[in-house]
């Protein structure tokens with residue numbers, strides 16, 4: 001039972017090392033007792049876990065020192081540790097041949113296995129190479145790489161020498177990469193010659209060159225280039241160096257920096273409701289513990305498991321569930337370089353069969369895409385190794401839940417729909433762990449993880465009590481994995497998460513709590529949208545469009561999309577001076593092009609509607625509510641438009657929308 005953690009506290013690390021993973025799990029314990037203890041005495045609960053699960057150089061003094069009103073979050077102060085040692089060295093020491101990563105490259109069956117011993121050596125060599133080039137504790141390093149063992153080793157190398165990694169998803173454009181490098185003032189970039197996804201090559205090194213062009217990023221002194229395809233890339237001396245060559249010049253061991261619990265571990269940029277992405281900052285011990293413990297308990301992780309998180313390492317899911325979580329728990333993590341439909345929609349399940357995957361963790365948008373391709377792509381492969389089917393990123397609709405459960409999981413596997421955010425560091429709501437006998441409920445992430453106290457509030461911040469109610473989802477009390485700041489902008493951190501409802505963490509999501517007290521997420525309540533599992537600020541897309549020479553003003557909203565979750569709909573007003581140089585199709589194409597170059601192709605609006613005006617209040621505020629309704633085809637239900645400065649503009653927008661939809665239908669009809 002949960003007292004186990006209390007009795008073991010203080011017995012030291014020898015005890016914890018000799019125990020098996022499952023004896024460290026909450027799953028066999030009385031859930032109500034664990035949960036009550038975790039929320040009544042979080043300091044004790046997390047403090048005991050931290051003593052038990054982390055190898056410390058120096059023990060911490062205070063488990064918890066948090067003030068939610070002030071947005072001051074500190075865990076395990078006084079403690080010293082190294083995260084890389086905790087996720088690699090401890091396993092390499094016990095069993096260097098145990099497999100840390102199975103790299104499933106873009107071509108099915110093109111696989112490389114990396115043992116914990118090999119991984120330790122790579123992380124050490126990269127750590128030494130970074131140090132040799134003057135990268136020190138606290139310096140930021142941007143990583144713009146394909147999902148690969150060397151990308152993971154680069155992240156771990158940073159952790160080892162105390163540098164702060166900032167992984168930028170290798171689908172972002174040069175300009176988006178540049179903005180992130182500049183905001184973090186990164187001293188080095190680690191990239192690859194090219195990326196390969198779904199059979200297509202992505203010229204990563206030249207994108208990095210473009211990002212750094214013309215001295216745009218004066219802090220960057222070094223660029224390390226991993227060889228992925230071996231294509232001939234331009235190397236600029238002395239700035240650029242081949243990663244593998246730099247590694248081979250270094251010794252295979254590297255002293256690990258002794259980090260304070262609250263030193264930065266990494267930055268990860270994510271979208272908010274204004275144009276500028278925010279560098280979410282995570283620190284060492286709290287993140288490590290929270291990620292490790294949630295990964296283990298939500299997915300019932302046992303020794304020998306082969307865990308496949310198919311998310312890119314450029315997102316938080318990849319950080320916590322392809323890298324830190326599985327390695328902390330000493331299991332094997334599949335690094336998936338490809339996409340769910342390459343070379344065909346059976347890819348996931350063929351891989352599951354070949355690698356004997358025990359847990360798969362994917363996104364609803366991928367499932368919906370696969371559902372469309374039919375069940376035969378699933379059924380022809382043996383999925384008997386699977387126990388848990390995980391999902392994250394957006395609401396898992398009931399239909400997709402049932403498909404996952406029956407077709408993929410043969411009603412044998414547990415579907416675990418996890419709700420969390422880049423800012424939370426780890427899983428917050430999940431059907432597991434749960435009281436014995438609790439059945440997962442389609443469409444519901446359901447239950448708070450031990451130590452997490454969710455609540456619903458109304459727009460005045462008053463708590464909505466009872467069940468069968470909806471409201472804004474907040475969290476009361478701190479947890480170890482939560483973000484500590486927005487890099488370089490603590491005010492924005494406070495304004496976004498702590499000031500809206502004082503004393504609480506505000507998630508930006510709405511939620512419903514059903515009669516059983518189980519949570520379902522109803523979606524974002526701010527101007528953040530979720531497209532194909534990618535989080536985007538509508539303001540980011542707007543500011544990209546605004547830079548188009550013909551655009552006077554743009555307003556972007558999300559609309560329900562049957563596969564992508566949400567699609568992007570842009571309303572655009574052209575400048576008065578606009579003189580058509582081509583057809584309207586050409587203009588729209590060039591607008592889409594600008595979004596691709598400013599952010600990345602995943603942010604390109606599916607629909608662009610050119611309009612003479614936007615619905616604005618007399619004070620000039622765009623009424624997005626109306627734009628969302630039109631985009632969702634709910635033109636008969638626009639609500640009160642009497643406060644608009646020019647109500648006629650709504651009629652114009654409606655008729656243009658209807659027209660555009662007809663044209664699209666016609667175009668699609670022709671294609672089929």
Ligand code: WT7
Pocket residue numbers: 270316317391392393394395396417418419420421422423445507508509521523524530534535
């Ligand atoms: C937003 C966070 C955490 C990893 C992936 C996304 C939405 C996430 C769920 C879920 C409904 C979900 C929320 C959240 N979201 N998981 N299981 N059900 N919505 O991380 O990019 O930081 O996005 O994703 O809206 O706020 P992220």
